[in-house]
Structures are given as structure tokens and as C-alpha cells.
Amino acid sequence: VTRFEQPTIDWAALSPELVLLGGASLCLVVTLFLPWGWRRPFCATIAALCFIGAGVAAGILFAVDDSARGVIADAIQRDRLAELAQILVAGSGLLAVGASLGWERQERSRVGEYYALLLSAAAGMSFFVAASNLMTLFLGLEWFSISLYVLTAIAVESLPSLEAGLKYLIVGSFGSAILLFGSAFVYGATGAIGFDDIAAAAAGADRLLFVIGLALILVGLAFKMSAAPFHMWTPDVYQGAPTPVTAFMSAATKVAALVGTMRLLVTAFPTEARLWTVALAVIACISLAWGNLAALVQTDIKRLLAYSSISHAGFLLIPVAVGTRLGGRALLFYLVSYAAMNVGSFAIVAARERELARPVTFEGLAGLGWERPGFGIAMSLFMFGFIGLPPAGLFLGKFYAFSAAVDRGWTWLAIVGVAATVLSIYYYAGVIGAMYFRRSIEVRVAPAGGSPPRDWALSAAVGAAVVVTVGSFVAAGPLLDIARDSVSFLGFPH
Amino acid sequence: MTTALILVPLGGALWVWITPWKNTQGPGGLALLLALVELALWVGTAANFDFGRGGLQFQTDTVWFEDLGVSYHVGLQDFTLWLVGLTVLVTAAAIGYGFWVGRERPGAYLGLLLFLEGAVIGVFTAQDLLVFYVFWEAMLIPLYVLIGVWGGPGRLGATFKLVAYTMAGSLLMLVAIIAAGLSAGSFDLAAASRHQSVWIFLGFAAAFAIKAPLWPFHGWLPDAYRESTPEVAAVLSGVVSKAAAYGFLAIAIPQFPGAVSDWRVPILVLASIGLVYGSLLAFRAPDLRGVIAYSSLAQMNLILIGLFATNASGNDGALLQMVNHGLISAALFLLAGAVERRTATGQLGLLGGMARGRPMLATVLITTGVIALAVPGSTAFAGEFLILNGIFAQGWGWAVVGAVAIVLAAMYMVRLISAVLHEDVGSAVPVEALDLRPAEIGVIVPLVAVLIFLSFWPAAITDHALQLFGGLP
Numbered sequence: 001v002t003r004f005e006q007p008t009i010d011w012a013a014l015s016p017e018l019v020l021l022g023g024a025s026l027c028l029v030v031t032l033f034l035p036w037g038w039r040r041p042f043c044a045t046i047a048a049l050c051f052i053g054a055g056v057a058a059g060i061l062f063a064v065d066d067s068a069r070g071v072i073a074d075a076i077q078r079d080r081l082a083e084l085a086q087i088l089v090a091g092s093g094l095l096a097v098g099a100s101l102g103w104e105r106q107e108r109s110r111v112g113e114y115y116a117l118l119l120s121a122a123a124g125m126s127f128f129v130a131a132s133n134l135m136t137l138f139l140g141l142e143w144f145s146i147s148l149y150v151l152t153a154i155a156v157e158s159l160p161s162l163e164a165g166l167k168y169l170i171v172g173s174f175g176s177a178i179l180l181f182g183s184a185f186v187y188g189a190t191g192a193i194g195f196d197d198i199a200a201a202a203a204g205a206d207r208l209l210f211v212i213g214l215a216l217i218l219v220g221l222a223f224k225m226s227a228a229p230f231h232m233w234t235p236d237v238y239q240g241a242p243t244p245v246t247a248f249m250s251a252a253t254k255v256a257a258l259v260g261t262m263r264l265l266v267t268a269f270p271t272e273a274r275l276w277t278v279a280l281a282v283i284a285c286i287s288l289a290w291g292n293l294a295a296l297v298q299t300d301i302k303r304l305l306a307y308s309s310i311s312h313a314g315f316l317l318i319p320v321a322v323g324t325r326l327g328g329r330a331l332l333f334y335l336v337s338y339a340a341m342n343v344g345s346f347a348i349v350a351a352r353e354r355e356l357a358r359p360v361t362f363e364g365l366a367g368l369g370w371e372r373p374g375f376g377i378a379m380s381l382f383m384f385g386f387i388g389l390p391p392a393g394l395f396l397g398k399f400y401a402f403s404a405a406v407d408r409g410w411t412w413l414a415i416v417g418v419a420a421t422v423l424s425i426y427y428y429a430g431v432i433g434a435m436y437f438r439r440s441i442e443v444r445v446a447p448a449g450g451s452p453p454r455d456w457a458l459s460a461a462v463g464a465a466v467v468v469t470v471g472s473f474v475a476a477g478p479l480l481d482i483a484r485d486s487v488s489f490l491g492f493p494h
Numbered sequence: 495m496t497t498a499l500i501l502v503p504l505g506g507a508l509w510v511w512i513t514p515w516k517n518t519q520g521p522g523g524l525a526l527l528l529a530l531v532e533l534a535l536w537v538g539t540a541a542n543f544d545f546g547r548g549g550l551q552f553q554t555d556t557v558w559f560e561d562l563g564v565s566y567h568v569g570l571q572d573f574t575l576w577l578v579g580l581t582v583l584v585t586a587a588a589i590g591y592g593f594w595v596g597r598e599r600p601g602a603y604l605g606l607l608l609f610l611e612g613a614v615i616g617v618f619t620a621q622d623l624l625v626f627y628v629f630w631e632a633m634l635i636p637l638y639v640l641i642g643v644w645g646g647p648g649r650l651g652a653t654f655k656l657v658a659y660t661m662a663g664s665l666l667m668l669v670a671i672i673a674a675g676l677s678a679g680s681f682d683l684a685a686a687s688r689h690q691s692v693w694i695f696l697g698f699a700a701a702f703a704i705k706a707p708l709w710p711f712h713g714w715l716p717d718a719y720r721e722s723t724p725e726v727a728a729v730l731s732g733v734v735s736k737a738a739a740y741g742f743l744a745i746a747i748p749q750f751p752g753a754v755s756d757w758r759v760p761i762l763v764l765a766s767i768g769l770v771y772g773s774l775l776a777f778r779a780p781d782l783r784g785v786i787a788y789s790s791l792a793q794m795n796l797i798l799i800g801l802f803a804t805n806a807s808g809n810d811g812a813l814l815q816m817v818n819h820g821l822i823s824a825a826l827f828l829l830a831g832a833v834e835r836r837t838a839t840g841q842l843g844l845l846g847g848m849a850r851g852r853p854m855l856a857t858v859l860i861t862t863g864v865i866a867l868a869v870p871g872s873t874a875f876a877g878e879f880l881i882l883n884g885i886f887a888q889g890w891g892w893a894v895v896g897a898v899a900i901v902l903a904a905m906y907m908v909r910l911i912s913a914v915l916h917e918d919v920g921s922a923v924p925v926e927a928l929d930l931r932p933a934e935i936g937v938i939v940p941l942v943a944v945l946i947f948l949s950f951w952p953a954a955i956t957d958h959a960l961q962l963f964g965g966l967p
Contacts, residue, residue, distance in 0.1 A: 329561075370599070377511075384635055387661070390628045396559075399624065403562065403672045411673065418665040425661050429638065429654070437642045437650060477559040484561065 007073035012061065013130070014072075016054040016086045020123035023050030024116040031112030039111050040101075044457075047115040048097045054126065055090035058083040062482075068489040074194050075136045077263070080486040082130035084332060085259040089129070089252045091468075092339050093122045096248035098461025099347035102354060103244050114154055118248060121147035125256035129263070134183040134193040137264065141179065141224065144256065145172050148249055152241040164240025171233040172223065179220025185213030186268075195268035202271040214269055218279060221264070225257035227283050227313040228290035235294075238306035243353055246302060247346030250309050251339035254316065258331060262320050266328075266490050273323055273493030280321035281413055287314030288420035295427045301349050301360045304427055305342075308386060311420060312338060318417055319401045322408040323494045328487035330400035333480055337385070337393030337472040344465025345382040348375050351458050362434040369435035374459065376435055378466050383428040385469055388421055393472025393479075400480075408494060495539055495552040496568045496619050499578060502532050503585075503612035510605035518600060522593030525604035529586040532611065536582045545572055545958045550621065558625075563680035567621040573743070573813050573959040574618045577736055580817050581618070583944065584732045584824040585611040587937040588725035591828055594933040595835070597644055597723070606636040610729060617737045623671045623681040626745070627664070630701070633734060634660055637726070645721040652717035659714040663704035670697025674749075683745065695753035698746040699761075705738035706794045708761070709768025719787035724831025727783070731790045732824035736816050739794065742801050743809065758802050758888070765802070766895040768795035773902035777909060782830045782840040785910045786823060789866070792899060793819045799896060800881035808884020810956045815877030817955060818948065822866045822874065825941040829859050832934050833914060836927035842910070847919035852929040856915050858938055865945050867907035868900055873948035880956070 011018070027043045034042055061083045068079030076082075096118065124144030131137040149172060153165020187193055189209035190201035202210065219230060226234040238246045265276050291311030298304040316334060319327035352360045352368060352375075369376030385392025388399075398421070402414040472479055506528035515521050543551060550569035557565045570578065589607050597603045613636070616629030634657060642653040674694050675681040704711045719727050747754050772792030779785045797819065800812030832855070833848070834840050849856035868874040878900055886893040919925075930938070948954060 380639075388665075389631045389635060391632070395628070395631075399668065399672065400562075402669060403676060406669070406672045407676055411669065414669050414672065418669055421665055422658070422662050425657055426654070429657055432638070433642055433650065433653070436639060437653075477557065480559045480561060 010071035013078035015057040024119040027116040051094040058086035077132040085129035092251040100244040101457035102455040160240040175223025182216025228287040243350035284317035292423040327404035332483035334397030340468035365434040507609035521601035610636040652721035663701035667701035695750040702741040728824035728827040732820040776906040803884035811880025842913040844922035845920040846917040849915035876952035
């Protein structure tokens with residue numbers, strides 16, 4: 001009888017996930033025994049503390065240990081790439097809590113579940129970015145996806161939310177299934193599921209099966225990062241989901257999906273780099289074209305931001321596609337300000353939604369810039385930043401992404417990115433125009449219930465997003481060093 | 495010192511924005527004070543500037559991020575000192591005018607003008623390509639809002655055209671900057687010398703050609719100049735367009751000698767067309783702003799002709815003419831604003847006869863106009879003469895085109911002057927329309943005074959600027 005050998009468990013490497021899961025359990029269980037009035041503040045506090053705790057845990061791991069090694073029978077990887085991604089996910093979660101605090105007032109009966117699912121989704125993402133074999137990769141993906149499906153549909157009285165949840169569930173499961181299918185092909189070809197083992201066994205593998213598996217895995221991951229042409233769910237889900245959920249989802253899922261994809265491709269498929277670099281470049285171009293063209297005709301701001309997120313999937317894929325060290329650095333730096341700007345802009349939409357008590361369109365934004373100067377300036381910063389104008393860190397992110405493309409010799413890819421940016425000016429600038437340019441007499445959108453509630457938590461979240469956005473521009477040097485350290489151990493193919 | 499020149503307006507803008515103003519005069523007073531402090535700072539800098547020594551002075555060089563070799567590197571050269579001086583003077587006049595006119599939401603408005611000033615000075619002083627690009631893009635943000643919020647009825651179309659045109663050019667420049675920086679291993683201007691690639695040159699040239707604008711990339715210009723408020727139009731045509739000419743002078747031409755000699759003829763052809771085209775349209779334009787806008791187009795193309803002569807005379811002339819045109823078009827736009835305030839129209843057909851009983855308006859407008867049409871003895875004559883002299887070395891044909899355009903300039907300027915001041919009293923001119931008020935005199939006359947001073951002594955600029963291309967034919 002062969003004995004099952006118990007692996008040693010590196011609890012420290014799991015600490016961010018454990019903190020998040022512990023918080024989720026607390027929210028679920030303790031809430032049941034609390035009086036109604038205490039549930040919201042309790043859960044929100046627990047969630048915020050756990051996100052901070054997870055971020056700090058990942059930060060400590062980042063600081064104390066610069067090695068990269070597989071832990072827990074090589075199922076997950078303990079390295080700085082995972083830890084930086086975990087910090088970003090936890091940060092997005094923290095800001096999303098700020099954006100949620102006023103919203104869940106109307107969802108009082110489900111407040112415990114809401115924060116528990118938020119924490120659990122973040123835990124799943126933290127696990128996903130550390131995954132180092134195909135099983136844990138799939139496990140992490142499903143873990144955060146299922147949490148997000150439920151979160152999307154959590155406003156059960158609202159039809160759009162339910163519809164979005166159902167769509168996300170069906171299309172998302174389809175994507176996951178394709179990923180699993182591809183994993184099976186790769187396993188069949190190589191007999192390995194560990195990323196490093198796959199790379200080692202690739203030489204003797206059946207090439208056809210191997211390449212089919214790689215293609216299917218890429219498709220599955222492209223669903224999650226909402227890259228065109230696998231983006232169909234994105235606009236509906238982003239629009240239908242409660243806005244704070246969208247804020248979290250748009251930022252954190254992007255971080256997780258892109259970091260996971262880069263790790264997988266670079267460590268498991270270096271032998272097929274010629275294929276996947278080109279494939280990703282093509283997907284990037286399609287996303288840039290599709291996302292930007294479709295965004296031009298949107299009137300709903302959440303939908304517009306959803307298409308913007310598709311187009312940014314294209315921008316973010318440029319540095320992954322080039323498959324160089326500079327590209328990896330560019331990706332991580334880009335993600336820092338991108339995540340902050342996404343949460344921030346959705347949070348402002350959420351605030352406006354609460355004020356008007358209906359979905360925010362261009363008309364609904366009219367006058368926002370003058371009525372709420374702080375939000376107006378923040379939103380302008382985010383929109384100008386999405387275009388790639390200073391002083392947002394995303395400007396340097398684009399600069400780095402294009403630099404990576406030019407450095408690789410793919411100047412054409414940078415030019416495609418530039419053309420997409422030119423298109424995007426129309427709708428991003430349009431948002432700013434809607435906030436400021438209409439004379440208030442021309443459009444009068446009366447706030448629903450007199451003066452808007454002052455959500456200090458939401459304002460703080462927007463403020464923090466502004467600080468990160470501008471901070472990543474000013475302090476680009478140290479941040480780029482961090483980004484460099486997090487990809488230094490990866491063996492990039494080019 | 496250079497950093498202070500950039501930070502005073504940028505920080506001042508923030509100060510004006512975030513102060514919760516109780517009275518309406520507060521933001522205007524503070525903004526004007528800051529603009530004057532900036533002017534004083536420039537005077538102090540100029541007084542301490544060592545003109546005999548070439549190269550950069552008042553430098554700051556701090557590493558921004560190391561791995562691609564980008565640093566916050568700013569400094570002043572002798573010729574940029576004059577462009578910065580133009581910026582601070584014109585912006586101070588614009589802010590003073592905006593304060594006096596009393597715009598809606600004065601804090602936001604004047605803060606944006608200060609922000610624009612800081613960005614333009616950043617463009618003139620940046621010695622690192624990425625920092626240059628940051629400031630270049632930063633110029634666009636205040637312009638977009640300034641025209642979009644406070645502009646005329648057609649402001650939405652005007653802002654969109656402005657942003658779309660400019661960004662299309664500047665993003666191509668971004669690719670060029672990346673390619674240039676990566677191939678040189680550093681983004682510093684001094685390190686990245688003498689590139690061979692024509693494509694990189696064209697990337698830079700696209701951005702500068704659109705912003706200047708070189709014919710036929712001027713599609714954004716008429717709308718932007720017509721829809722913006724007079725003081726924004728003054729800064730836009732007086733100062734921001736010079737940033738593009740500066741880009742040619744300091745980056746595109748010295749860094750790409752090979753590409754410049756290959757592309758000189760096509761660019762000169764376009765600039766010549768633009769010069770004649772702009773002059774003709776200025777002669778035919780039905781409104782005050784139209785005349786000034788198209789004459790601006792013509793003058794910028796003349797400056798580009800001077801720059802692409804790539805010799806000492808052409809460049810000295812271009813530099814002098816950059817300062818001249820900046821002052822002239824700023825003064826003309828502010829005067830146009832003054833006329834429009836009194837008559838509620840800019841249509842030349844409805845104006846006329848405003849000289850009678852309004853001696854200051856007549857005197858200032860005629861003085862500016864006469865300098866603008868380059869009457870011999872004026873500083874504009876000195877600038878244009880140097881440009882024509884320089885371009886003559888490249889071929890006499892160019893100089894003929896330039897000389898023809900000077901005749902056209904006289905035609906449109908005289909037409910403008912007489913349509914406003916002389917002839918019968920226009921139907922839109924109320925009898926009780928006042929002469930220039932003291933505040934208007936206070937902001938416009940200093941610009942004209944500097945022009946007159948330069949007319950006496952154009953060498954103040956030409957003898958105190960490095961001859962960049964002394965070595966080139």
C-alpha cells in the first residue's frame with residue numbers, strides 16, 4: 001500500500017487568502033447573531049480590516065523574501081509576482097468596501113453575504129495569481145468566478161442584476177469549461193499539470209494536442225480578462241451588476257486574469273512562445289478595435305466603462321504579448337493605476353446613481369462637475385488618465401507598454417495602440433464634457449431625494465484612488481523597481 | 495529657478511482652485527498677483543542670465559525612473575528664455591483681462607489659465623523627452639476645459655476638433671519619443687543626439703505640424719480661435735502655437751539633420767502654401783476673429799519657413815518673429831474682445847467708424863496693426879527680413895513667396911483696421927460705446943509697448959540668442 005505523503009504546508013504563503021477567508025466566515029456567521037442595526041457597520045469594518053490585513057500580509061511576504069519557490073507540493077508559488085498581485089486585489093477590495101458602504105443600505109438583509117462574497121472573491125483571486133499547476137489554476141478561477149456570479153445577482157429585487165448574474169454564470173462557466181478542456185489536452189500531451197513540469201515535458205509531447213490545449217486555455221483566460229472577441233458578457237454584466245460590485249470586479253478580475261495568464265504562459269509554455277505572443281497580439285488588436293469602436297456609441301456610463309475595460313484589456317495584453325522582461329514590468333506598473341482608476345470611476349458613478357436613483361447616462365452626468373467639485377476633478381483625472389494624459393500613472397503605464405512593444409521590434413503594435421487611443425478620446429473626453437460643458441439650464445436633472453447623502457466612505461475611496469493614480473505618476477521610480485522585482489525571476493522567452 | 499518658473503503657476507492654479515472663495519474678486523486678484531509674481535520671477539531670471547555662455551543654465555536634473563533613463567531635467571537656454579518671457583507676459587495680460595471682464599466661475603477659469611502657463615513653460619524648459627511630452631500633453635487639458643466651458647455656442651465641436659487633431663499628432667510623437675529614447679538608451683535631449691531614422695523625425699514633425707499648425711493640418715484652428723474667449727484665444731495663438739515652433743527649433747531640426755534635409759522641400763512647399771492660403775483667407779474672412787486666426791496661420795507658416803532655412807539668419811528671424819507674433823496676436827485678440835464687448839459682434843460688415851471719439855482704441859489698434867503688417871522699422875519687419883534673408887540661401891523662389899505674403903499681410907491688416915475704425919459707422923456700433931477702459935489699456939498697452947521697444951532694438955533678442963545652426967549651410 002503506497003502511503004499518501006502529506007505535503008508540508010507553508011502557512012505564511014497562504015496568509016493573504018486565510019485572512020480573507022477568515023473575514024468571510026466572520027461576516028457570514030457572526031452577523032446572524034447581531035441586531036439589524038449593527039450588521040452593516042460590523043461587516044463593513046471586518047471586510048475593510050481583512051482587506052487591509054491581506055494587503056499587509058502580502059506586503060510583508062514581498063518585503064522579507066525575494067526568493068521564488070513552489071510550496072505545498074508545488075501547487076502554488078510563493079513569489080513576489082503573486083504577492084504584488086495580491087496587494088493590488090486587496091487594495092481594490094478595500095476601495096470597493098468604501099464604495100459599497102452606502103449602497104448596501106438597501107440590501108440590508110443580505111449584507112453579511114455581500115461582504116463575505118466580496119472577501120471570498122478576493123481570496124480566490126489571491127489564490128489564482130499564485131497558482132502553479134493547472135488544477136490550482138482552475139480551482140482559483142472557479143473560486144473567484146462563483147463568488148462574482150452571486151455578487152452580480154445579489155440585488156435580487158432588481159431584474160437587470162439577476163439577468164446580469166445569469167448571463168455571467170452561463171458565459172463564465174462556458175469559459176471555465178473551455179479552460180478545463182484545454183488543461184486536459186495539455187495534460188494528455190505532456191502527462192504533467194505543474195507549470196514547470198509542462199515546460200520540461202513539452203519537447204517530447206504530441207505537438208498537436210499540446211497546441212490545441214494551449215489555444216483552449218488562452219480562450220478560457222481571455223473570457224476572464226474580457227478581451228475581445230471573448231468579451232460578450234462584459235457590457236451586460238458590468239451594467240447590470242450593482243455598481244460597487246462592478247467597481248471591484250473590473251479592477252481585481254483584470255489584475256488576477258492578466259497576472260495569472262502571464263505566469264502561466266511564461267512558465268508553462270516558453271517553447272510555444274512564437275505562437276502565443278502572436279496570438280495575444282492579435283487578441284490585443286481585436287480588443288482595442290472592438291472596445292473602442294463600441295464605446296463610441298454608448299450612452300450609459302457603466303456600459304461605456306465596460307467597453308473601456310475591454311479596450312484596456314487590449315492595452316494590458318500588449319506588454320504580455322511581447323513576452324519580455326520589460327513587458328512584465330510594464331504590465332504590473334500599468335495595473336496599479338488602472339485598478340485604482342477603475343474603482344474610483346465606478347465609485348463616482350455609484351455616487352451619482354444614488355443621487356439620481358436611476359442609471360447614470362451622459363445626461364445624468366450634466367452638472368456633476370460643478371455640483372460636486374471633488375468628484376468632478378477626480379472623474380476628470382480618471383478620464384484624462386484613461387486616455388493616457390498626465391498626471392495619471394496610467395500615462396506612464398501606456399508609455400511603458402508601448403516601449404515594451406517598440407523594444408521587442410513590434411512598433412506596429414504600439415501604433416495600433418496609438419490609433420485606439422485616438423479613438424478613445426472621443427468618449428472619455430465626452431464624459432468630461434458631459435460633466436462640465438452643459439449649461440445647467442440646458443439640462444436639469446434633479447437629484448431624487450433633495451440633497452445627496454454625503455458618503456464619507458465613498459469619498460474616501462475616491463480620494464484614495466486619486467492618491468494612487470497621481471502617486472503612481474510622481475513616484476514612478478520606486479514603483480517600477482517593485483514591478484521589476486516582481487517579475488525578475490520569470491524566464492521570459494524574448 | 496527653472497523649476498520655480500514651472501511650479502509657481504502650477505501650484506498657484508491649485509491654490510486658486512481649492513480656496514473656498516467667498517467674494518467674486520478674490521480668485522481674480524490672487525491669480526493676477528501670481529501671474530505678476532511669475533513675471534517678476536522671469537525678470538529676475540533674465541537679469542541673472544549669462545548670455546555670453548551657451549548651453550543650459552538654471553538646470554535641475556533628478557532621476558525620475560532609472561531603468562529607461564528618464565529624469566526630470568529642466569533648464570533654460572538663451573532662446574528659450576525669450577519664449578518663456580513671452581509666455582509670462584501674455585498670460586499675465588490674459589489673466590488680467592479675464593479678471594476685468596469677470597468670467598463665470600472665475601476661480602476655475604483663471605486657475606486653468608495659470609495651469610496652462612505652467613505647462614507651456616514646462617514645454618519650453620524640459621530637457622528630457624518624456625518630461626517634454628508630459629508638459630506637452632498637460633497643455634491640452636486646460637485648453638479643452640477653457641474652450642469647452644467658457645467658449646461660444648459652437649464650443650463642443652471646437653473642443654473636439656482641437657483635442658482630436660492635437661492628440662493624433664502627439665501620440666505619434668509618443669511613439670517617436672519611445673523609439674528615439676530606447677535607441678539612445680536615455681531620454682535626455684543632450685544624450686539623444688543625431689538620429690538617422692526618418693520615421694522618428696516624422697513622428698515629431700506630425701505633432702509639431704498640427705500644433706503650429708502647418709498647412710494643411712490647421713483644421714482645428716478657425717473653430718478654436720473663434721469659439722474661445724478672447725483671452726484664451728490670445729494665449730492659444732500667442733503662446734501655445736509657439737510651443738510647436740519651439741519643438742521644431744529645439745528637437746526636430748537639430749536632432750535629425752539627415753531627415754531635415756530630405757524633407758525640407760516638401761515642408762517648405764506646405765509652409766509656403768499655408769502662408770499664401772492663410773493670408774488670402776485672412777483677407778477674405780468676414781469677421782474680426784477670422785482675420786486674426788488666418789493671419790496667425792500665415793505667420794506660423796512663415797516662422798516654419800524661417801526654421802527650415804536651417805541657417806543662422808532664418809533661425810534668428812524665426813525666433814524674433816515667434817516673440818513678435820505672440821505679442822501681436824495676443825494684443826489683437828484682446829482688442830477684438832474689446833470691440834466685441836462693445837458691439838456684440840465680430841462681423842466686419844456690421845462694424846466701422848469706431849475711431850471717432852475713441853482715440854485710445856484707434857491708436858492701439860493702428861499701432862498693433864501697423865507693426866503686424868511689417869512696416870519697415872517695425873520689429874515684425876526685422877523678423878520677416880531675417881527669415882527671407884535666411885530662406886533666400888535655400889533658393890530665391892521661397893523668398894519670392896515670402897515677399898508676396900508680406901504684401902498680402904499689408905492688405906488684410908489695412909482691411910481690418912479700416913473695417914473697424916474707419917468708413918461709415920457700422921450698424922452694430924452703438925453711439926455710446928466707450929473708448930478703451932483703463933483696465934483694457936493696462937493689459938494691452940504693455941504688449942504693444944514691448945513691440946515698440948523691440949522695433950527700436952530687435953537685437954535685444956537676436957543678439958542674445960545662440961545661433962544654433964551657425965555650422966550648417
